[in-house]
Amino acid sequence: MRGSSFRQECRPSVVDRVGVWLSGVRVRRAVGDFRGLDVGDLGCGYQATFARTILTVAASVTLVDIALAPDLAEHPIVRTLEGQLPKVLDSVAAASLDVVLCVSVLEHLRDPEVTLREMRRILRPGGVCVINVPTWLGKRFLELSAFRLGLSQVDEVDDHKWYFDPKDLWPLLVRVGFRPRNIRCSRHKFGLNIIAVCRLDQADGGQ
Numbered sequence: 001m002r003g004s005s006f007r008q009e010c011r012p013s014v015v016d017r018v019g020v021w022l023s024g025v026r027v028r029r030a031v032g033d034f035r036g037l038d039v040g041d042l043g044c045g046y047q048a049t050f051a052r053t054i055l056t057v058a059a060s061v062t063l064v065d066i067a068l069a070p071d072l073a074e075h076p077i078v079r080t081l082e083g084q085l086p087k088v089l090d091s092v093a094a095a096s097l098d099v100v101l102c103v104s105v106l107e108h109l110r111d112p113e114v115t116l117r118e119m120r121r122i123l124r125p126g127g128v129c130v131i132n133v134p135t136w137l138g139k140r141f142l143e144l145s146a147f148r149l150g151l152s153q154v155d156e157v158d159d160h161k162w163y164f165d166p167k168d169l170w171p172l173l174v175r176v177g178f179r180p181r182n183i184r185c186s187r188h189k190f191g192l193n194i195i196a197v198c199r200l201d202q203a204d205g206g207q
Contacts (some may be wrong), residue, residue: 015151015152016156019189020049022189023103023104023189023193024050026132031099033057034054034057034058035057037058038098038099039051039054039058039061039062039098039099039100039101040064040092040122041063041064042085042089042100042101042102042105043064043085043104043108044063046067046068046069048063048068048072050103055077055078060077061075061077062092062097063078064081064083064085064088064089065082066082068080068082086117089115089118089122094121094122095123096122097122097124099130100122101130102119102130102131103130103131103132104132106131106133106162106164107161108159108160110161112172113175116172119131120177123200124200125202125204128199129196129197130197131169131173132193132196133162133164133193134160135163135187135191138163138192138193139163145157164194166185166186166187169185169194169196170183170185173196179204182201184196
């Protein structure tokens with residue numbers, strides 16, 4: 001079990017910063033305008049770097065990680081939940097969020113399907129879930145960067161339990177209740193990652 005959040009104990013490397021920026025670009029492309037939306041960022045990192053960029057426009061932001069920077073809880077639209085996924089999501093009401101983000105998190109979980117099921121549960125009809133995970137090609141790059149070149153955090157890469165290709169991730173998304181017609185899985189970051197964008201129909205309430 002992880003004992004700390006991303007960026008809690010050390011500064012990110014150049015490789016990590018570039019990766020976070022590229023993921024943010026794809027998230028914005030998938031969601032569009034965050035204005036007036038209730039957003040959940042699961043495994044957002046200690047500083048919740050991406051979430052901080054939408055605090056002036058979102059209606060509410062729910063931040064989830066093992067530990068979070070204290071100043072985040074002071075923001076009027078922020079709800080902070082500290083703990084392990086998926087258990088920490090028990091306190092999030094069903095169908096309560098317009099956007100659920102899970103960026104570079106599933107690969108750290110022993111049973112990612114359970115967390116995916118919770119993400120589907122808390123997503124509001126008409127909402128969108130955006131998931132980013134490393135591919136098997138990404139595994140080779142990440143391990144080279146961390147273990148040999150020292151350009152990525154060793155502890156982060158050493159904590160990985162899964163890698164994915166679209167054919168691995170897509171069946172999980174269907175199993176937890178997303179309809180095939182509403183799932184888009186594509187490679188990005190030069191094939192090192194997959195971004196999955198899953199939507200719910202307006203009439204799609206229960207699973």
